[in-house]
Each structure stands twice: as structure tokens, then as C-alpha cells.
Amino acid sequence: MAAGRDLRGILFLLVAFVGLVVVWRDLRYDFTFSNDMRQAEMARRKEVVTSTMTSVAVQTQTEFVTEVVQVQQEKATSERASAAFVVLTRNKDLKGLRETLAQLEDRFNRRYNYPYVFLNNEPFSDDFKERVKSVVSGECHFGLIPDEHWSYPDYINQTRAAEAREDMAARKVIYGGRESYHHMCRYESGFFYRHPLMDQFKWYWRVEPDVRFACDIDYDPFMFMQTNNKKYGFTISIKEVPETIPTLWNTTMGFMKEHKHLIPEKNLMDFVTDDKGGYNRCHFWSNFEIGSIDFMRSEQYTAYFDYLDRAGGFFYERWGDAPVHSLGVAMFLNKDEVHWFDDIGYFHSPLWNCPKGNANKKCWCLEEDSIETKNKGWSCTLNFVALPGSDA
Numbered sequence: 001m002a003a004g005r006d007l008r009g010i011l012f013l014l015v016a017f018v019g020l021v022v023v024w025r026d027l028r029y030d031f032t033f034s035n036d037m038r039q040a041e042m043a044r045r046k047e048v049v050t051s052t053m054t055s056v057a058v059q060t061q062t063e064f065v066t067e068v069v070q071v072q073q074e075k076a077t078s079e080r081a082s083a084a085f086v087v088l089t090r091n092k093d094l095k096g097l098r099e100t101l102a103q104l105e106d107r108f109n110r111r112y113n114y115p116y117v118f119l120n121n122e123p124f125s126d127d128f129k130e131r132v133k134s135v136v137s138g139e140c141h142f143g144l145i146p147d148e149h150w151s152y153p154d155y156i157n158q159t160r161a162a163e164a165r166e167d168m169a170a171r172k173v174i175y176g177g178r179e180s181y182h183h184m185c186r187y188e189s190g191f192f193y194r195h196p197l198m199d200q201f202k203w204y205w206r207v208e209p210d211v212r213f214a215c216d217i218d219y220d221p222f223m224f225m226q227t228n229n230k231k232y233g234f235t236i237s238i239k240e241v242p243e244t245i246p247t248l249w250n251t252t253m254g255f256m257k258e259h260k261h262l263i264p265e266k267n268l269m270d271f272v273t274d275d276k277g278g279y280n281r282c283h284f285w286s287n288f289e290i291g292s293i294d295f296m297r298s299e300q301y302t303a304y305f306d307y308l309d310r311a312g313g314f315f316y317e318r319w320g321d322a323p324v325h326s327l328g329v330a331m332f333l334n335k336d337e338v339h340w341f342d343d344i345g346y347f348h349s350p351l352w353n354c355p356k357g358n359a360n361k362k363c364w365c366l367e368e369d370s371i372e373t374k375n376k377g378w379s380c381t382l383n384f385v386a387l388p389g390s391d392a
Contacts, residue, residue, distance in 0.1 A: 081222035083203035085109075085116045085138075086192060088184065091128045096210035101135050104207065108217040114205075115139040117197045121150040121183070141197045149191040150183050153309065161315040168318060173243045176318045186314040188286065188321035190305035193296040202226075205290045214345030215355060215363035221290055221341065231292045231337040232329050234284035235346040235353035236371055237380040242281060244318040247311075249279035252327050255307045262300040268330040268338060271384055282380035283326035287348045290341070300332045335389030340381060 085104070089097055101116075115138040118124065124142045133140050152158050161182075168176025175181040193204065203222050225233060256263060274280045295301060305324070313319040329338060345363040346353045352374075354365035368374060372381040 079220075079223065080112060080114065081203050081220070081226050082201050083114055083205065083222040084141075084198070084201045085114060085207050086198065086204045087116060087118050087207045087209075088120070088188065088192065089118060089209055090120055090122070091125050093209040094128055094131060098131060098135050100207065100209055100211050100213075101132065103213045105136055107213045107215065110137050112220060113137045114222070115141065117141045117143060117195070117201075117204075119143045119145055119192060119195060119197075121145045121187075143195050143197045145187065145191075145195070149187055149194070152315070155310060156312055156315050161312075164316045168243075171243065173318055174241055176244065182315050182318065185319060185321050185324075186309070189314070189319075189324040190302075190309060193293050198293060202293055203290065204293055206286065206288060208287045208348065210349070211287065212345075212347040214347065214352075214365035215343070215359070217344060218362070221344070225290060225292070225339065228339070229337065230339045231295045231333050232284070232325075233290040233339040233341055234286075235288045235341050235344055236285040236348070236351055237282060237326075237340075237384060238285055238351070238371065238378050239281040239380060240283050240320065240323045244320060245281075245313070245323055246317055248308075248313055248317070248319050248323060248327075251308060251311045251313060252304075252331075255304055256331065259300075259303060259307075262303060263331050264334070266334045268333055268335055268387070270387055271380070272327060272330045280380075281323070282383060283323040284329065285348065285351070286320075286322040286325050288344075288346050288353075289325065295333070298332070301328045304328050304331065335384075335387050338384075340384060 087097070116132075116136060118132065118140065120143075123144055129140070129142055152161070165177050165179060165182070192198070198204065203225060205222070221233065224230070272280060272282050305328075308314070308319070308324060342353070343355045343359045344353065345355055345365045347365065351371045352365055352369045353372075354360065354367055354370040355363055356367050356370070360367055372379040376382065
């Protein structure tokens with residue numbers, strides 16, 4: 001009898017320890033939450049830990065050990081897409097990146113174990129690699145960006161580019177004076193999917209350091225895209241800062257005029273144009289996007305990127321990858337091929353996409369903070385929803 005009591009006591013302490021580890025893991029980034037967010041998330045965690053302790057307290061010793069293993073490392077589901085997370089990052093981003101990855105794993109990937117592709121224009125340190133591997137369940141691939149993808153092509157006048165950066169910095173154009181930012185926008189617009197490490201995949205999910213995932217994702221977004229013939233998915237859409245793209249629309253119109261044969265009659269141009277046919281600056285915020293690599297490598301998108309690249313706006317102006325991707329999607333896809341992930345709670349400073357109604361019960365974000373609710377004048381998401389077509 002005494003041995004039985006001792007065993008039960010040990011089992012209880014082990015389960016309590018597992019619960020404390022789960023709570024501690026998430027609390028290390030809780031300091032940024034508002035009070036309401038923290039209270040909602042802690043209530044969810046308490047429910048999970050209590051449920052786990054109750055369910056295992058009546059199990060035999062063998063069953064209990066099995067349950068602990070399942071809590072620590074869940075096996076991947078049997079059916080997975082050919083997909084990976086892709087992360088453009090640097091060694092100095094490690095802290096914010098690990099916090100983001102811990103959330104992404106907790107909310108989704110611990111159940112699916114999708115791999116990660118980390119890309120950098122400089123070699124990753126061994127410390128970076130080890131610390132990243134320690135917080136993810138999927139296989140990690142670390143890639144160095146080829147010099148030709150992160151440099152000036154020979155048709156760019158570097159003196160003019162430097163003068164343009166100085167001018168943008170003086171006018172306080174956001175990130176306009178940062179040379180590395182121009183290279184990043186060009187790379188994300190037309191090269192990340194060409195890296196050899198991406199050749200093995202059909203789908204990508206873009207992730208950045210310091211973003212947050214606020215809701216349990218209890219299905220596979222990759223498989224959703226694949227099963228429903230989607231090509232591009234987003235969480236947030238907003239209007240671009242006009243000073244960053246003064247000639248992007250006219251350049252795009254020039255491409256459309258010269259490449260009419262590439263543009264299908266059924267497209268999504270109504271999303272990026274106003275009632276008079278002008279550019280409304282709406283774009284999908286590409287720091288979160290789930291997309292088809294085949295689409296990004298398609299003849300039509302490749303032709304569009306090459307046309308823009310020759311025009312020089314990535315260096316003479318501050319064209320971002322978000323409006324470039326979005327204009328490509330608008331020209332070449334239709335609404336049935338694009339999906340708003342309204343059920344994924346996502347934060348990239350300073351904007352939220354937060355689920356509504358019953359879907360919010362598995363989240364710690366607040367419905368009223370979601371960009372399409374909080375600032376309808378800046379958001380374009382409801383414009384997308386109102387367009388003809390199905391987004392199932």
C-alpha cells in the first residue's frame with residue numbers, strides 16, 4: 001500500500017512538472033502581452049494542464065509514460081504536403097526568431113513536423129543553428145544566398161541608387177535609406193523560391209522573426225491549399241505607403257500592355273484598383289503568406305518580376321515585395337485561387353489578424369484589435385471578401 005501511494009505521488013509530481021514546463025515555455029515571451037491577452041492565454045493553459053493531469057492520474061505506470069512522451073513530442077500526421085516554412089533571417093535575429101518558432105510549434109507544427117528552410121546572405125553560426133534546432137520539431141535546412149541574388153545587377157546604376165537612398169532618407173521614406181532593405185525586397189520578390197533548398201518543395205509558408213501566432217491551428221493549412229486548389233493565402237492586407245512605389249503601377253501597366261497573352265480574363269485586378277481603374281495601393285502583407293512555389297516559378301510571374309527588375313525600382317525607389325507579390329497575384333490568379341486565413345491569429349507589429357466569434361475561443365488575441373475591424377480605412381481585407389467569387 002505504501003509503495004502504491006509513493007508511486008501515485010511520483011506520478012503526480014511528474015505530471016505537475018510537465019505542466020510547469022509547458023507554462024514556462026510560453027511565459028518567456030508573455031511580457032509583451034496586454035493584461036487581457038495574458039489572462040485569456042493563461043486560462044487556456046490552465047485548462048490544458050488540468051485536463052492532462054486529470055486524464056493521466058488514473059492510468060497505469062506504462063500508460064502514463066506513453067502520455068508523457070506524447071506531450072513532449074507528437075508524431076507527425078500521416079498525410080502531409082510537400083511543404084516547408086521559409087525564413088529569411090540573420091544571426092542577430094536569434095532571440096526573436098526562437099520566440100516566434102516556439103509559438104508556431106506550440107500552435108501548429110508540433111503536430112505536423114514540417115521542415116524549415118532558413119536563408120541568409122551571410123553564413124549562419126553554429127550557435128544559431130543549434131539553438132534554432134532545439135525549439136522546432138521539423139528538419140532544419142540552412143542556406144546561403146548566392147551573391148548574384150543579393151547584389152546589384154549590371155543594369156543598375158549604383159551611383160544613382162546611392163543618391164536615391166540618400167534622398168529617401170532625407171524625406172523619411174520608410175526604410176528607403178537602408179541599402180540592405182532594398183536587397184531584401186528584391187530577393188523576396190523574385191529569388192527566395194529559386195534557392196536550391198526550395199527545389200524539393202511545392203508549398204511555402206513565410207515566417208519572420210518577432211511575429212506571433214495567437215491561436216491553436218487544428219488543421220493543416222498546406223493541405224487546405226492543396227486540396228482546394230488555392231495558390232496564395234494571406235492574413236493581413238493593407239494599403240502601401242505611396243512614397244515607396246511612385247512608379248510601380250505605371251511600370252506594371254506597361255508590363256500588362258506588352259504581355260497581354262499572359263494575363264487571364266478572370267483575374268483579381270479589382271482588388272488592386274479603384275472605381276476609376278486606378279491603383280488603390282491594396283496589397284497582401286507578405287510577411288505572412290502561404291503559397292504555391294509552382295506559381296512563383298511560373299512563366300507569367302517570372303516575366304513580371306524580370307520586367308520590374310529591369311525597370312530598377314527596387315533600387316531607385318523602394319518597391320516592396322508585398323505590393324509586387326500582390327500585383328502578380330492580382331494579374332495571374334482569380335479569387336477562387338486566393339484565401340484569407342481569417343482563423344489564424346497572427347501579429348506583425350503593429351497589426352493583428354484575429355479570428356472572430358467561436359474561432360476566437362482558441363486564441364489569446366482580441367477580436368477588436370484585428371486590422372479589418374480596428375482600422376477599416378487602412379485595411380483592404382473586406383474589399384477582398386466583397387469581390388465576386390468563392391473563398392472556401
